[in-house]
Amino acid sequence: MTLAQGAQQRVGRVLEGLARGLAYFGGLLLVAIGVITVASIIGRSLAGIGLGPITGDFELVEAGCAIAVFCFLPLTQMRRAHVTVDILSRALPPRVQAGLGFLGDCAITLASGVIGWRLWLGFGEKFPYGSDALRGALQMGYKPFYAETTYDLQLPLWIPYALSVAGAALFFLVSLYTMWRSLNWVLAGREGVA
Numbered sequence: 579m580t581l582a583q584g585a586q587q588r589v590g591r592v593l594e595g596l597a598r599g600l601a602y603f604g605g606l607l608l609v610a611i612g613v614i615t616v617a618s619i620i621g622r623s624l625a626g627i628g629l630g631p632i633t634g635d636f637e638l639v640e641a642g643c644a645i646a647v648f649c650f651l652p653l654t655q656m657r658r659a660h661v662t663v664d665i666l667s668r669a670l671p672p673r674v675q676a677g678l679g680f681l682g683d684c685a686i687t688l689a690s691g692v693i694g695w696r697l698w699l700g701f702g703e704k705f706p707y708g709s710d711a712l713r714g715a716l717q718m719g720y721k722p723f724y725a726e727t728t729y730d731l732q733l734p735l736w737i738p739y740a741l742s743v744a745g746a747a748l749f750f751l752v753s754l755y756t757m758w759r760s761l762n763w764v765l766a767g768r769e770g771v772a
Contacts, residue, residue: 593748604647604648607646608643611638614632617632634728634729634731641733644738645745652752656755656756658679673768675769676760684757686756687750687754690746693749694743694747694749698717698743698746699719702718703719704739
């Protein structure tokens with residue numbers, strides 16, 4: 579007995595595609611960060627001939643790494659690739675292993691919800707747009723007096739927050755899906771049953 583097995587598989591394929599696409603974006607972002615870092619280091623070492631570091635390179639690296647983390651979390655959860663310690667659980671019966679996996683997915687879902695919620699509140703503090711009514715309906719808090727920016731590049735901080743919130747939202751949706759999938763595995767008696 580399982581709960582809507584066909585629907586679960588269809589939803590899983592859609593979420594897997596979205597998570598994979600977001601992870602590819604995160605990978606490209608990390609490659610760009612690497613290129614910026616290398617170019618900036620080479621510019622510093624060749625300062626004697628008129629070159630110099632890239633202005634605001636540390637700001638780009640900081641924002642890019644934060645965004646990349648949230649780009650990778652959905653696919654990591656979809657594939658159950660988080661770090662686990664399963665030395666003792668491998669000796670347990672398959673149904674108990676599936677139950678422990680379900681409990682782990684429940685804990686990740688709770689954590690992803692809290693992370694997404696807190697990140698949303700942080701985004702609301704940085705985002706300087708929207709009417710008071712809309713901001714109130716979306717629980718964004720009061721509008722800041724000015725758009726907070728980075729020091730060198732004057733990059734508005736709400737932009738990396740917005741991209742991170744998108745990744746956190748998909749992470750939460752994938753976590754809900756993996757709870758559903760794990761519950762079906764518990765009902766089937768072992769993990770990985772299609």
